[in-house]
Amino acid sequence: MKKNLSELAIWGNSPIFENQIPVGQINLPSWEYFCDSFHDLFERRYYTNHGVLTQEFEEKLCRLLGTRYALVMTNATIALSLACKGLNLPVGGKVIVPSFTFAATVQALSWAGLEPVFCDITHHSHLITPDTVAPLLDTPGVCAILGVHLWGNACDADGLTKLAKERDISIFFDAAHAIGCTHRGFSIGGFGSCEVFSFHGTKILTSTEGGCITTNDDDLAERLRNLRSSYGRRMTVPIPIAGYGRFSEAQAAFGLLSLEDFPKNCAANEKRMHLYVEGLRAVPGIRFLLPTPGERHNYQYVVLEIEEKEFGLSRDALVRILEAENVLVRRYFVPGMHRCVPYKTQFPQYMNTLPVTDALCEKVMQVPSGQRVTDGDITVICDLIRFVHTHAKKLKGALPKREEPQQ
Amino acid sequence: MKKNLSELAIWGNSPIFENQIPVGQINLPSWEYFCDSFHDLFERRYYTNHGVLTQEFEEKLCRLLGTRYALVMTNATIALSLACKGLNLPVGGKVIVPSFTFAATVQALSWAGLEPVFCDITHHSHLITPDTVAPLLDTPGVCAILGVHLWGNACDADGLTKLAKERDISIFFDAAHAIGCTHRGFSIGGFGSCEVFSFHGTKILTSTEGGCITTNDDDLAERLRNLRSSYGRRMTVPIPIAGYGRFSEAQAAFGLLSLEDFPKNCAANEKRMHLYVEGLRAVPGIRFLLPTPGERHNYQYVVLEIEEKEFGLSRDALVRILEAENVLVRRYFVPGMHRCVPYKTQFPQYMNTLPVTDALCEKVMQVPSGQRVTDGDITVICDLIRFVHTHAKKLKGALPKREEPQQ
Numbered sequence: 001m002k003k004n005l006s007e008l009a010i011w012g013n014s015p016i017f018e019n020q021i022p023v024g025q026i027n028l029p030s031w032e033y034f035c036d037s038f039h040d041l042f043e044r045r046y047y048t049n050h051g052v053l054t055q056e057f058e059e060k061l062c063r064l065l066g067t068r069y070a071l072v073m074t075n076a077t078i079a080l081s082l083a084c085k086g087l088n089l090p091v092g093g094k095v096i097v098p099s100f101t102f103a104a105t106v107q108a109l110s111w112a113g114l115e116p117v118f119c120d121i122t123h124h125s126h127l128i129t130p131d132t133v134a135p136l137l138d139t140p141g142v143c144a145i146l147g148v149h150l151w152g153n154a155c156d157a158d159g160l161t162k163l164a165k166e167r168d169i170s171i172f173f174d175a176a177h178a179i180g181c182t183h184r185g186f187s188i189g190g191f192g193s194c195e196v197f198s199f200h201g202t203k204i205l206t207s208t209e210g211g212c213i214t215t216n217d218d219d220l221a222e223r224l225r226n227l228r229s230s231y232g233r234r235m236t237v238p239i240p241i242a243g244y245g246r247f248s249e250a251q252a253a254f255g256l257l258s259l260e261d262f263p264k265n266c267a268a269n270e271k272r273m274h275l276y277v278e279g280l281r282a283v284p285g286i287r288f289l290l291p292t293p294g295e296r297h298n299y300q301y302v303v304l305e306i307e308e309k310e311f312g313l314s315r316d317a318l319v320r321i322l323e324a325e326n327v328l329v330r331r332y333f334v335p336g337m338h339r340c341v342p343y344k345t346q347f348p349q350y351m352n353t354l355p356v357t358d359a360l361c362e363k364v365m366q367v368p369s370g371q372r373v374t375d376g377d378i379t380v381i382c383d384l385i386r387f388v389h390t391h392a393k394k395l396k397g398a399l400p401k402r403e404e405p406q407q
Numbered sequence: 408m409k410k411n412l413s414e415l416a417i418w419g420n421s422p423i424f425e426n427q428i429p430v431g432q433i434n435l436p437s438w439e440y441f442c443d444s445f446h447d448l449f450e451r452r453y454y455t456n457h458g459v460l461t462q463e464f465e466e467k468l469c470r471l472l473g474t475r476y477a478l479v480m481t482n483a484t485i486a487l488s489l490a491c492k493g494l495n496l497p498v499g500g501k502v503i504v505p506s507f508t509f510a511a512t513v514q515a516l517s518w519a520g521l522e523p524v525f526c527d528i529t530h531h532s533h534l535i536t537p538d539t540v541a542p543l544l545d546t547p548g549v550c551a552i553l554g555v556h557l558w559g560n561a562c563d564a565d566g567l568t569k570l571a572k573e574r575d576i577s578i579f580f581d582a583a584h585a586i587g588c589t590h591r592g593f594s595i596g597g598f599g600s601c602e603v604f605s606f607h608g609t610k611i612l613t614s615t616e617g618g619c620i621t622t623n624d625d626d627l628a629e630r631l632r633n634l635r636s637s638y639g640r641r642m643t644v645p646i647p648i649a650g651y652g653r654f655s656e657a658q659a660a661f662g663l664l665s666l667e668d669f670p671k672n673c674a675a676n677e678k679r680m681h682l683y684v685e686g687l688r689a690v691p692g693i694r695f696l697l698p699t700p701g702e703r704h705n706y707q708y709v710v711l712e713i714e715e716k717e718f719g720l721s722r723d724a725l726v727r728i729l730e731a732e733n734v735l736v737r738r739y740f741v742p743g744m745h746r747c748v749p750y751k752t753q754f755p756q757y758m759n760t761l762p763v764t765d766a767l768c769e770k771v772m773q774v775p776s777g778q779r780v781t782d783g784d785i786t787v788i789c790d791l792i793r794f795v796h797t798h799a800k801k802l803k804g805a806l807p808k809r810e811e812p813q814q
Contacts, residue, residue, distance in 0.1 A: 026454045031446065038445060039438065045779070047433045047615045048608040074481055074616070077637060077651035081518075103649060104637040110648050111488075111518060201455040201655070208454045209481070209655045230484060230511040241517050241749055242510060244484035248608070248616045250657050342648055372452070 001383045005391050009324035010399065016384065017326035021368045021377060024202030024330075027265050028371065029257035037253045046249060049229070053252035057207075060259055064180065065189030067214040069221040072252070073228065073245035076176050076198035076211030080108030082243045083194050083213050084144075086224045087170045089114055093143035096136050098128045099336040099350065100357045101148045105174045106337045109146070117142060118338040118350040120357055126150050126289060126364075130159035137167055144170035147192070151289050151303050154183030157191035164192075172196070175214075179205045180266060182296040189214040194224075199255055204269065204300035204370075205262050207255030210247060265371065269299035272369045272378060276302050279382025283389050285311025289364075300370075303332070305363040312392025315363050317399055321388055327381055332364045408790050412798050416731035417806065423791065424733035428775045428784060431609030434672050435778065436664035444660045453656060456636070460659035465619075467666055471587065472596030474621040476628040479659070480635060480652035483583050483605035483618030487515030489650045490601050490620050491551075493631045494577045496521055500550035503543050505535045506743040506757065507764045508555045512581045513744045516553070524549060525745045525757040527764055533557050533696060533771070537566035544574055551577035554599070558696050558710050561590030564598035571599075579603070582621075586612045587673060589703040596621040601631075606662055611676065611707035611777075612669050614662030617654060672778065676706035679776045679785060683709050686789025690796050692718025696771075707777075710739070712770040719799025722770050724806055728795055734788050739771045 002008060002016065009015040028034075041053065054072060061070035073079035089095065091113035097106060099118040106116050117139050120132045128147055136142065145164050147155040155173065164171035176198035178188040189195050194217070199210035215221050219237070226232035228245045258265075273290075280286050285307040291297035306315035313321075315331065322329045336357045337343055338350040367381060388395065409415060409423065416422040435441075448460065461479060468477035480486035496502065498520035504513060506525040513523050524546050527539045535554055543549065552571050554562040562580065571578035583605035585595040596602050601624070606617035622628050626644070633639035635652045665672075680697075687693050692714040698704035713722035722738065729736045743764045744750055745757040774788060795802065 026452055028449065028452060031449055034445075034449060035442060038441075042435065042438055042441060045433055045435060047613075074485075075651055075653070078481075078485070102637065104651060107637055107649050107651070111650065113520060206454075208657055209653060230509065230514055235748065238748065242514050243518065244482055244511060244514070246482070246616060250615055250661075254657075341642065341645065 001380065002387060005394055008321060010321050015324060015326040016380060017377070020326045020328055021373060022328045023366050023368050025370050025372055026201045026206060026208070027204060027258065027261065029261055033257055037257060038250070041249050041253050048246055048248045050246070051249040051252065053249045053256060054247050057252040057255045057259070058212075060256065061212060061214070064187075064259070065214050066187045067189045068216045068218070070189075070212050070214045071221065071224050071228065072207070072210060072212045072247040072255070074211070074247060075209050076196055076200065077104040077108045078243065078245045079196045079211040079213050080105065080174060081112045082224060082227045082245050083172055083196055084109065084112035084114060085227055085240050085243065086213070086220050087144065087172065087193055088240065089143050089170060092141070094139055094141040095144045095146050096133055096142060097146040098148050098357070099338040099354050100126060100333055100360060101150065101174065101337060102176065102333070103337060103340065105146065105148055106343065115141075116337070116343065116347070118347070118354060120354045121360070123356050123360065125153060126360065127153065127155045128160070129156055130163055133160060133163060137163065142167070142169060144172065146172055146174060148174040149178040149181070149188055151301050152178045152181045152298050153289070153292055154178065154181065154188055154191070157183055161192060176211070177301065178298070179203070180262065180296065180298045185295075190216055193217060194220060199251070199258075204265055204298050205255070206258050207247070207251040210251045210255060266298050268371070269369050272373060273299050273302050275375060275378040276367060276382065279378060280304070280385060283311070283386055285309065285389070302367045302369045304365060304367065305360070306365065307363065311389055313388065313396055315365055317395070318385070318388060319365060320399060320402060321395070322381070322384065325384060327368065327384065329368065330366045332366060333361055336361050408787065409794060412801055415728060417728050422731060422733040423787060424784070427733045427735050428780060429735045430737040430773050430775050432777050432779055433608045433613060433615070434611060434665065434668065436668055440664055444664060445657070448656050448660050455653055455655045457653070458656040458659065460656045460663060461654050464614075464659040464662045464666070467663065468619060468621070471594075471666070472621050473594045474596045475623045475625070477596075477619050477621045478628065478631050478635065479614075479617060479619045479654040479662070481618070481654060482616050483603055483607065484511040484515045485650065485652045486603045486618040486620050487512065487581060488519045489631060489634045489652050490579055490603055491516065491519035491521055492634055492647050492650065493620070493627050494551065494579065494600055495647060496550050496577060499548070501546055501548040502551045502553050503540055503549060504553040505555050505764070506745040506761050507533060507740055507767060508557065508581065508744060509583065509740070510744060510747065512553065512555055513750065522548075523744070523750065523754070525754070525761060527761045528767070530763050530767065532560060533767065534560065534562045535567070536563055537570055540567060540570060544570065549574070549576060551579065553579055553581060555581040556585035556588070556595055558708050559585045559588045559705050560696070560699055561585065561588065561595055561598070564590055568599060583610075583618070584708065585705070586610070587669065587703065587705040592702075597623055600624060601627060606658070606665075611672055611705050612662070613665050614654070614658040617658045617662060673705050675778070676776050677704075679780060680706050680709050682782060682785040683774060683789065686785060687711070687792060690718070690793055692716065692796070709774045709776045711772060711774065712767070713772065714770065718796055720795065720803055722772055724802065725792070725795060726772060727806065727809060728802070729788070729791065732791060734775065734791065736775065737773045739773060740768055743768050
């Protein structure tokens with residue numbers, strides 16, 4: 001470990017880690033399994049358009065998630081847009097959605113011709129709640145609520161569904177973070193009209209790129225099957241417009257291997273999370289966003305808030321120091337979606353209506369986890385953060401200036 | 408070969424081919440190359456978000472197509488939608504586009520918030536021309552022309568570009584069929600503001616799924632790079648809305664291998680095309696859509712028109728007989744896009760304005776080509792088509808009734 005402040009990499013010294021430690025990297029299966037699986041695929045000479053591996057992957061997802069249907073798609077953004085069309089949300093309609101979410105949640109609405117109604121969250125959970133949603137239900141043109149199970153923790157699905165039913169509007173969830181997680185003992189996947197998962201390369205269950213929509217609604221599933229490719233599925237049911245969300249056999253092959261390793265990868269990440277919690281327990285101004293006790297969780301993200309006053313430095317300053325040491329922590333979400341193009345100019349009315357979101361956007365960060373992050377790495381990262389806290393007073397104001405990228 | 412009419416599979420007999428011969432199937436590289444390439448990818452542990460293979464694939468595409476930029480995307484449909492946003496086509500704007508095209512051409516416009524203005528084609532080329540486009544330029548709200556280089560033959564890019572310039576509207580092309588083809592000696596890829604290619608599994612150059620946008624316009628290229636993923640590319644230029652069109656390293660690995668085999672695969676398909684032309688030369692009522700003489704071509708599709716009067720049977724009847732024999736020929740386009748949902752109800756004004764399109768939709772079919780179709784297969788398919796022609800009179804009216812799938 002660095003002994004003196006002057007040894008920090010932020011001043012131009014060598015970083016503590018020779019190689020960059022990204023916050024998310026791919027969880028690979030063994031090469032032997034990978035090679036066997038791709039050889040079979042190759043021999044079949046069938047590479048896309050709902051092949052046998054895709055069907056097998058869908059069946060296994062249904063079993064994991066306890067849903068009647070799991071429809072895999074090119075990626076989760078497209079899956080969200082297709083979900084909007086599957087739910088027959090009208091072009092020009094408005095959807096209540098958190099601003100504190102990955103950009104794609106809101107962009108997917110835009111691509112489906114819908115407008116976001118940005119909703120604040122509670123500090124405690126980082127999630128929208130019936131209380132934060134209720135005042136927005138009177139906005140003219142609201143046709144749906146899109147909840148986000150951020151960091152794998154579930155929204156109050158029952159409370160939100162009750163509100164949606166009362167108003168006769170749709171409710172669905174962005175569950176990109178929440179594969180394998182439960183809410184009140186039930187698997188996420190079966191809440192609302194449908195839920196959308198991501199299998200991006202950095203997700204704990206991955207098909208390199210990819211996503212899926214889960215539902216228990218027979219009619220919606222059939223509409224989604226028709227929406228998934230340009231020609232539909234013989235157009236057995238009416239849909240507003242076909243899309244393009246096909247999943248390749250290469251994605252399915254990878255997804256199936258990832259599914260086999262899923263319990264093992266979750267358990268390893270759980271251990272990593274505990275090491276971080278242990279290592280940073282004594283540091284003032286650090287709060288972990290931990291899984292809800294009693295629920296099953298995937299532990300894919302280690303998320304914490306930095307309270308500048310107690311920690312002694314802002315989250316942004318800490319991030320810069322860690323990045324210089326090759327610890328690629330990531331800030332979330334900078335800025336909130338209501339402050340991003342095109343929304344900040346299209347919908348300026350939300351600029352000062354989301355105080356919790358705005359506050360959290362200054363505090364939240366993710367630290368590296370996943371297959372390549374060793375116990376030793378975590379020990380070093382925790383030591384480094386404690387070291388920064390100890391010397392926070394001296395560091396404050398001494399850091400070189402940095403320009404923010406344009407948003 | 409079948410000797411008697413009664414031996415045809417359409418009556419329930421065994422098909423002439425034991426296995427189905429699809430009209431398009433994947434052109435695979437050798438397993439050894441594939442395995443080596445994926446092993447390298449695996450070792451790098453980097454699977455998506457503009458990795459090294461993606462960059463290499465883009466560079467090689469630029470060299471093949473002679474364009475300054477080639478931006479690879481998830482698939483060609485998404486590439487077309489992103490192109491619309493890159494060109495800043497306004498939501499609610501109208502785009503002149505042929506109805507005689509793959510569904511995704513038009514659906515991509517819809518997903519970008521644009522309306523199609525359906526344009527007829529000339530019988531000779533199956534393409535829109537300045538003459539078919541000109542009368543539509545006065546439609547209020549027209550902001551662009553989207554030409555389609557159908558079957559790899561180029562639209563009159565110069566004539567159409569002249570029209571677009573006169574009206575100060577955008578022009579771009581769907582070149583999904585046209586990789587490696589030339590127009591007046593220049594590679595398709597550099598016409599209009601941009602062109603969109605497909606690398607779907609059934610394309611002669613394939614990344615299993617995938618597509619790309621080519622352009623020589625620096626600003627447009629930078630906008631497209633920002634449009635390609637949810638967070639853009641640090642948002643270095645203003646864009647209307649980010650999209651999700653990322654290309655995985657697995658797609659790039661496959662694409663690079665396919666690129667190596669591309670000249671070989673084109674040459675093999677050229678030979679297949681000549682075998683079909685030879686084999687069906689003497690049959691009345693069959694017209695081939697051949698590559699324009701003097702141009703380079705990829706020969707990926709063998710397309711023909713069936714004139715019922717001279718051939719003795721309709722295209723649809725011939726298709727059914729061939730399908731029963733496991734020759735999976737395909738009809739194009741059934742029906743034209745102006746007769747498909749949602750366009751037939753949204754824009755009923757085009758119902759009777761596209762006589763050439765409507766006529767061709769009854770006549771055009773594609774016969775199997777590609778890596779798995781042997782010379783012997785083609786001989787048998789040609790024999791079969793000649794046999795059907797010889798007995799057309801007896802067959803007519805004797806075929807069992809079949810229900811059309813709902814469109």
